[in-house]
Structures are given as structure tokens and as C-alpha cells.
């Protein structure tokens with residue numbers, strides 16, 4: 001099994017699928033991207049951080065299979081992450097959710113560490129996975145902040161509508177705040193265009209606006225400076241909307257429909273990007289080790305010359321003088 005991330009001793013890729021706007025494709029993307037990455041042989045954990053529990057329902061996870069949920073994980077100090085895991089398919093585990101998660105914000109209000117509970121608890125099981133996808137609720141509240149504290153990167157599912165860009169500023173601002181406080185490595189890695197209808201002129205305009213916005217950010221010190229509008233876009237495809245009612249991923253429900261193809265290729269491209277980034281991080285780490293070793297050798301204290309050696313370096317004449325005196 002290709003296992004670049006953990007084989008190289010790295011933490012898993014933790015990705016928050018985040019957009020405070022509702023119904024843009026976060027859950028559909030978490031489920032189907034996760035399933036495609038798992039099919040490609042990577043070990044995936046999906047975290048359902050939405051009280052609507054749509055991800056849990058989409059995967060057809062039975063009530064009986066669920067022992068503990070994201071609510072227990074966040075609120076009960078004695079509930080470890082390992083107790084919440086449910087296996088949905090080969091290479092695909094889930095930390096499920098239930099409606100009681102809605103109470104978590106109030107229940108955790110007085111906890112000073114409330115933004116970092118998920119990341120702290122998840123650390124105990126991170127070795128089990130190559131990729132973690134967190135399905136965020138449509139809000140920028142405490143649940144989303146917990147996702148951002150665990151994540152290394154944010155992918156933003158988005159529909160190319162007139163209002164789509166409206167909430168983007170607030171989203172980016174939230175990521176910036178979390179980066180300044182609890183998670184200095186957090187970055188916005190990509191926009192995933194969902195339910196996309198590329199022939200419409202509105203969609204074309206919105207995509208052009210997005211591209212130029214992120215292009216302008218390339219030279220700035222902001223967490224979205226490397227953000228790409230990812231390709232392929234996920235086309236509007238009715239099979240993707242039907243699959244949740246059968247409790248199936250698109251790869252079980254209609255493996256060769258347009259939606260399945262889009263998510264499969266998107267997963268492949270992301271894996272390639274992640275592998276390339278891991279490789280270059282390894283190269284950099286190796287190079288800096290080499291530089292460190294070299295500089296240690298260079299700066300190693302020279303052997304202090306003995307008086308004898310000092311004499312002989314001054315030449316035979318001086319040596320004779322030394323002997324004479």
C-alpha cells in the first residue's frame with residue numbers, strides 16, 4: 001500500500017472542508033473525495049463535525065455501529081478518539097456525528113482549551129491514517145474552529161454563484177485568525193467548484209474573479225497565497241444527489257457517472273500534489289541536515305597547536321633560536 005505520509009514519518013494530511021455557506025457540496029465532497037482517496041490505497045479518516053450528521057448518513061452508517069460520536073469526543077474528557085471510529089469501507093474510517101453535537105458549543109463554553117480538543121484527541125490515532133478529511137458545519141463557530149486547529153490545510157467547496165464570493169472574505173479572515181493563534185501552519189490550499197455548470201456566463205465570471213483574486217494574493221504573506229482553483233471541477237450530476245439516499249458513496253452507487261469520474265480525478269491530482277509536497281519537504285529536511293552537519297564540521301574547534309608545533313611552523317631558524325634561549 002502506498003503510504004508516503006506515514007512511511008516518511010509525517011503526520012497525516014488533515015484537510016478541513018470548510019464553507020460557512022450551506023449546501024455548497026462540503027459533505028458530498030468529503031464523502032466522495034475520501035472514498036476515492038481510500039480506493040487509491042491511502043488510509044483515510046473522515047470526521048463528521050456537523051450536527052446535521054449528513055456525512056454519517058451519506059455513508060449509511062447504522063445507529064448500532066455507532067458507539068461514540070464527535071459530541072462524546074469533544075465533550076467527554078474520558079472519550080478517546082479510538083473509541084469513536086467506525087469502519088465504512090477498506091481504508092475508510094469515520095468518526096460519526098449525531099444531532100446532539102449541536103449542544104457542544106454551549107457545553108464547552110467555559111473550557112479554555114475548547115478550540116483544540118479535536119486536535120489534541122486526534123493526535124492519539126493520527127498514525128493510523130494518511131489523510132484526514134473533516135466535514136465542517138455551515139458556520140464559523142466552535143466546531144469549525146476545532147476543525148481548523150487540527151487541519152494543515154483548508155479546501156473550500158464552492159458553487160460559482162453571484163453570492164459565492166460574498167462569504168469568502170469572512171472565511172479567509174477566520175483562517176487567518178486561527179493561523180495567528182492556535183495553528184501557525186494552517187493554509188488555504190484550494191477551491192473545489194461543486195455542482196458546476198461551466199457553460200453559464202455567470203460561472204465563467206465567478207471563476208475568473210476567483211482566479212484573479214488568488215493571483216493577486218501570490219506575493220502577500222497570507223494563508224491563501226498558494227490557493228488554487230482546483231481542476232477538474234465537479235459537474236452538477238444527479239447521481240451525486242441520489243447516492244446519499246442509498247447510504248452509498250458515488251463509487252458504490254454509480255461508479256462510472258460523471259460525478260464519480262470528477263471526484264476520482266480530483267483525488268488523483270490531490271494525491272500527486274501531496275506526494276510532491278511531501279517529497280520536497282523531505283528533500284529540504286535532508287538538505288538542512290546536510291548543511292547542519294557540514295557547518296558543525298566547519299565550526300568544530302580546531303585542535304589547539306602544541307607549543308612544539310608552533311615552534312616548527314616558525315621555521316628551522318626560529319626553532320634554532322628557541323632552543324638556544
Ligand SMILES: Nc1ncnc2c1ncn2[C@@H]1O[C@H](COP(=O)(O)OP(=O)(O)OP(=O)(O)O)[C@@H](O)[C@H]1O
Pocket residue numbers: 021022023024025026027028029050052054136137138194195196234235236237238239240241242244259
Ligand atoms: N455535483 C453535484 N451535483 C448534483 N447535486 C449535488 C452535487 N454536489 C452536491 N449535490 C447535492 O447538493 C446538496 C448539498 O450538498 P452537500 O450536502 O454536500 O452540501 P453541504 O455544503 O455539505 O451542505 P451543508 O452546508 O448543509 O452541510 C445535496 O443534496 C447534495 O446531494
Ligand SMILES: [Mg+2]
Pocket residue numbers: 026027028050054055135136
Ligand atoms: Mg454538509
